[in-house]
Amino acid sequence: MINFYKKNKLVIVLIFLGISLRLLYSLLFNQMIDFMHVLAMVKSIADTGNFTSGLIALKRLGFEIQLYGKIYYQIIALWLVFLEKINLLHIQFIFDTKPFKDIASYMIGLWQWSPPLYQLTAIKLIQFLWDFFFVFFLYKTAQLINKNLAWLAILFWAVNPYFMMINYAFFMPDIFMMSSFVAGVYFWLKAIKEKKLGVNLTTALSLFFLILGAIIKQLPLLLIPFFITSFATNKKSFFKLIGLFLIFYFFLKQGWAQDSYFINKFFLFSKESMGILRNNFNSMPYFLIFYSMIFLLMIKNKEKILMQYKNIVILAITIISLTYINDPIFFIQFTIWILPFTFLAALISSKYQVIFGLSMLAILLKGWQNEFYLSAMLSPTIGAMYNEFLSNKIFIDKFFSFEVYDLILKFTIFLCYLIILIECLSFIFYKKSVFSAIFEKLNLNFSIKKTIFILFISYIGFNLIDYKIKSSFVLLPQKQYQIENEEINLTKKPINIEINNPGLKKMNALQLVISRKGKLTYDDYLVFDFYQNNKKFLSKKISDFEIPQTTDEKLIVFLPKTIDKKIFSIKIYKEKGVNEIVVYKARFLNQLNKPENGLYNGYEMPPEQNLIQVKFDKEENIFPLTFRGKYELKDIFYALKHHSQGKLKKIYFATYLTIGIFIFIISLLLLKRYFSKIKTS
Numbered sequence: 193m194i195n196f197y198k199k200n201k202l203v204i205v206l207i208f209l210g211i212s213l214r215l216l217y218s219l220l221f222n223q224m225i226d227f228m229h230v231l232a233m234v235k236s237i238a239d240t241g242n243f244t245s246g247l248i249a250l251k252r253l254g255f256e257i258q259l260y261g262k263i264y265y266q267i268i269a270l271w272l273v274f275l276e277k278i279n280l281l282h283i284q285f286i287f288d289t290k291p292f293k294d295i296a297s298y299m300i301g302l303w304q305w306s307p308p309l310y311q312l313t314a315i316k317l318i319q320f321l322w323d324f325f326f327v328f329f330l331y332k333t334a335q336l337i338n339k340n341l342a343w344l345a346i347l348f349w350a351v352n353p354y355f356m357m358i359n360y361a362f363f364m365p366d367i368f369m370m371s372s373f374v375a376g377v378y379f380w381l382k383a384i385k386e387k388k389l390g391v392n393l394t395t396a397l398s399l400f401f402l403i404l405g406a407i408i409k410q411l412p413l414l415l416i417p418f419f420i421t422s423f424a425t426n427k428k429s430f431f432k433l434i435g436l437f438l439i440f441y442f443f444l445k446q447g448w449a450q451d452s453y454f455i456n457k458f459f460l461f462s463k464e465s466m467g468i469l470r471n472n473f474n475s476m477p478y479f480l481i482f483y484s485m486i487f488l489l490m491i492k493n494k495e496k497i498l499m500q501y502k503n504i505v506i507l508a509i510t511i512i513s514l515t516y517i518n519d520p521i522f523f524i525q526f527t528i529w530i531l532p533f534t535f536l537a538a539l540i541s542s543k544y545q546v547i548f549g550l551s552m553l554a555i556l557l558k559g560w561q562n563e564f565y566l567s568a569m570l571s572p573t574i575g576a577m578y579n580e581f582l583s584n585k586i587f588i589d590k591f592f593s594f595e596v597y598d599l600i601l602k603f604t605i606f607l608c609y610l611i612i613l614i615e616c617l618s619f620i621f622y623k624k625s626v627f628s629a630i631f632e633k634l635n636l637n638f639s640i641k642k643t644i645f646i647l648f649i650s651y652i653g654f655n656l657i658d659y660k661i662k663s664s665f666v667l668l669p670q671k672q673y674q675i676e677n678e679e680i681n682l683t684k685k686p687i688n689i690e691i692n693n694p695g696l697k698k699m700n701a702l703q704l705v706i707s708r709k710g711k712l713t714y715d716d717y718l719v720f721d722f723y724q725n726n727k728k729f730l731s732k733k734i735s736d737f738e739i740p741q742t743t744d745e746k747l748i749v750f751l752p753k754t755i756d757k758k759i760f761s762i763k764i765y766k767e768k769g770v771n772e773i774v775v776y777k778a779r780f781l782n783q784l785n786k787p788e789n790g791l792y793n794g795y796e797m798p799p800e801q802n803l804i805q806v807k808f809d810k811e812e813n814i815f816p817l818t819f820r821g822k823y824e825l826k827d828i829f830y831a832l833k834h835h836s837q838g839k840l841k842k843i844y845f846a847t848y849l850t851i852g853i854f855i856f857i858i859s860l861l862l863l864k865r866y867f868s869k870i871k872t873s
Contacts, residue, residue, distance in 0.1 A: 202343050205862045207327070210350030212856035214323065214360060217353070218316045219309070219848065221361040223565065229255060230265070230363050231286065231315070232299060237262075238269040238283050242451040249287075249299035259455060261407035262446050264365045271318040280314050280844075310836075310844045319359045319367065323349075326371035330532055333378040336385065336501070338539040344640050348535050351644060353651040354555055357565065358525045365408050366525045372405030373412045374532050377508060380419060381501040390429040396436060403440040411529055414483070414511050421491055422498040468518045479518040486510065489621065497620055502540045506616050508533045509547065513613040517606065524562045527555040534612070538640050544619070546631055547612050549638025552647050554608035559654060561601045566658035586748070663823040665748075668697050670804040673778040673816040675705060680815055682706075682718065682773045686765030688809040689817065695802030698756045701820035702749040708739040709772040717767040720749060724760045736771040748820070775815040 197204060229250070236246025243259065250257060275281050287299040327349040334345035349355060359367045379398035388394050402419060405412035416437065424430035446452065469477040490497055490507070497503045512530045516522065534551040537544035559565065588594045611627060618626045625631070680687070693699070702720065718739065722730035734749055766773060808814045836845045 201862075202866055203331070203346050205859055205866065206343065206346040206350045208855050209859035209863065210323075210327070210346070211320075212852050212859055213350065214320070214356055215848065215852035216856065217356040218319075218360040219313050219852070221357065222309075222312055223361045223363075227312070227363040228287075229258075230260075230268070230365075233259065233265045234268045234272060235283060235286050235299070237265050238272050242449065243454050244451055245298050247454055260365045260409060261404075261444070262449065262451075262455060263404075263444065264368055264408055267321070268315075268318050272315065275314055279840075281311050308841065310841050310848075313848065314844070316360050316363060319363070322365075322368035322371045323355075323359060326355075326367050326374060326532075329371060329375040329378050330535075333374060333381065333536055334539055336378065336381050337505075337536055341539055341640070344539070344644070345535065347641070348531075348644050351648045352531070353648060354524075354528050354531075354559065357559075358528055361565070362525060364525050366528060369405045369408040369411065370529060370532060372401045372408065373508075373529075376400075376402035376405060376412060376415075376419075377504065377533075380422075380504055383423065384499060384501045384504065389423050389425045391423075391432045391436065395423050395433075399433065399436055400440050403437065404444055407441075407444045411512065411515065414515070415508060417487060418490060418498065418507060421487075421494060422504075468515055471518055477518070479514065482514055482518075483511070486514075486617070493621075502537075503620055505533055505536045505540065506544075506619050509537060510613060510616040510620065513609045513616065516609045517613060524555075524558050524565060527551075527558050530612075531555070535640070538638075543625060543628075545638040545640065545643075546625075546627075547615055548640065549643050550608045550612050552638075552643050554605045556647060556650050556654075557601055557605050557608075559651065561598070561605075563658055566655050665701055665820045666823045667703070668699065668804055668819045668821045669802070670806060670818060672781045673814075673818075674781050675816060676777045676779065678777040679774040680777055680813060682764060682775060683766045683771065686763055687775075687813045687815075689762045689764070690807040690809075691760050691762065691819075692805040692807070693756075693758050693760075694805075696756050696758060697802075697804060697819070697821050698754045698824070699819045699821040700751050700754045702751070702762075703818045703820060704747045704749070704775060705816040706739055706747050706773065706775050708736055708741055709774060716771045718773055719763075719765055719767050721763040721765075722755065722760055723763065724757055729760075730755065733767070736773065739773060754821070777812065778814050778816050780814070 232250055232255075233243060233246045236243055236249070239245065243262070243265075247257060272281070272283050276283050327346060330349060331342055331345045334342035355367060358364050376398050379394050379401065383389070383392070383394040383398060386394065399416070399419065402412045402416055406416070420430065420433045420437070424433055442448075445455065468479045471478050473481070497507075509530060512533065516526065516530070519526070530551050534544075534548040538548035588597050614626055618624060716736040717733040718736065720732045720734070721728055730752065732749060732751055734747070739747055804819055806817060836842055
């Protein structure tokens with residue numbers, strides 16, 4: 193055991209570093225929409241043994257349905273049964289207030305489900321199963337390609353934040369699919385290296401894992417025609433491989449099951465699955481045209497291309513990048529599919545490192561473009577940050593057109609994958625790079641270690657920037673309004689409002705449901721005057737041109753300076769009376785302001801004495817006026833305290849955090865010691 197540790201010390205320490213980072217990430221980040229979608233299907237299988245009831249419940253609640261392989265849900269259902277056995281949760285009460293009786297009332301509380309944080313993290317621990325499966329086969333494949341640098345596969349896995357995001361924040365099956373995909377490619381390369389053609393244990397294992405991946409998400413299915421072509425030495429072996437494919441596929445898909453119809457409808461032929469066939473010429477999808485051309489060229493040059501292991505890795509990158517370019521439904525989780533293969537390509541030769549660098553650049557840009565998946569997913573702040581968070585679009589529009597900015601980002605991401613596709617085809621068919629001269633002029637150096645650390649540091653930087661923006665303008669806790677149909681015309685009369693801010697929250701913006709009607713003259717203004725002890729201390733004017741014409745869009749008024757006073761008043765009036773500006777009557781509800789779907793509890797139930805209290809001069813003048821301000825450190829600690837109340841929660845979090853932080857610190861210390869020894873020697 194000691195000899196094994198000494199021989200594999202760096203690999204073991206990096207694995208433990210990856211485990212600690214995942215434990216901490218799983219606690220800190222949650223993206224509830226995808227999590228709930230997956231968990232609803234898992235609950236349905238745990239309760240009834242099939243998808244039917246869960247699908248009906250999701251359809252009734254307005255969810256768009258996208259299924260994955262049934263085996264994925266079944267494994268998680270077994271995990272929930274285990275968690276129930278140790279009393280960490282009760283399956284029958286997930287999304288429900290009573291045990292399952294009939295489909296009509298099944299999961300009736302889905303949109304109101306607000307689970308304790310300890311239950312979320314406990315459920316997500318099952319994701320470590322495919323994570324370990326993935327890193328094991330990534331490392332084994334790296335050893336086949338470049339044994340001296342194989343340890344970089346563990347580093348790449350350990351610190352890659354997007355692997356963590358998709359697996360632990362989104363609770364999606366992409367890592368499961370990728371682990372099977374990489375396992376299939378590993379046995380494929382092994383068979384080529386050992387010159388094992390036809391049907392044998394190695395090729396059967398490769399085909400099995402490729403099909404397992406394709407059952408989870410269809411991507412590996414696109415490589416199977418190349419696989420069969422690669423190993424079919426004659427008609428007999430060709431039909432044997434086809435037969436093996438059909439047996440594995442039917443068995444893993446569970447085609448005999450009662451709910452297999454739903455797998456066909458909401459998995460194989462869903463909108464997401466068929467997205468790559470949407471762009472077409474004369475009703476013929478561009479993807480099929482290019483895919484067929486590549487396949488036919490591969491068959492013609494089978495001995496030169498498909499019997500060289502490095503070309504299999506480049507082929508995988510080619511098919512994935514072709515999929516990206518043709519897929520109009522391009523979610524952020526798709527961007528991780530290509531990463532293991534571009535990394536393996538970079539291990540094969542330094543000339544492929546540019547492909548690796550471009551794939552990492554694309555995922556960074558996609559991550560930044562999808563601001564919803566940055567700091568807004570933080571668990572301690574989830575109530576405040578998710579509650580109508582302020583989009584970065586507002587700030588970008590101040591300096592630049594957001595539409596142009598967004599188009600530039602999308603074009604750059606597309607260009608990265610287009611260059612990768614062209615480079616891969618050039619490497620396969622011409623053995624050289626098309627863009628090498630350009631890369632040399634630009635002095636692009638994508639060394640593997642440098643690229644991995646740039647990805648990790650950039651992700652942290654993006655989150656810090658995003659958090660700085662979003663945490664400065666969260667919706668502050670106060671009682672919620674219910675809007676009524678009657679209008680209040682601000683053009684005719686001013687409104688006076690008294691504000692009591694007992695928690696001394698730092699306010700920097702107002703939010704109103706307001707609209708502009710009738711003729712517009714640009715010199716008209718809506719005025720907000722702020723008073724304390726009858727003395728005006730702040731004033732803000734808003735041009736009528738900035739006021740929305742419908743109530744669908746809320747007006748956010750940024751204040752010239754932050755207000756942290758306990759008691760003050762606001763006077764709202766029209767400076768001129770040409771444009772008709774109206775707000776809408778409302779009444780107070782005895783609950784916090786929170787999103788309509790009720791997924792998050794506002795400020796995680798802050799003390800009532802800290803709520804902002806709004807008092808209008810007349811009852812008939814009440815309209816929806818809310819405040820934005822800074823989410824402070826004390827609020828985060830209060831939210832964490834709220835999540836850890838109760839003996840069971842305290843024991844769980846104490847154990848969880850102790851393990852996570854202890855492993856993290858020990859891993860860093862051992863890594864420092866390891867590399868210090870290397871330097872001195």
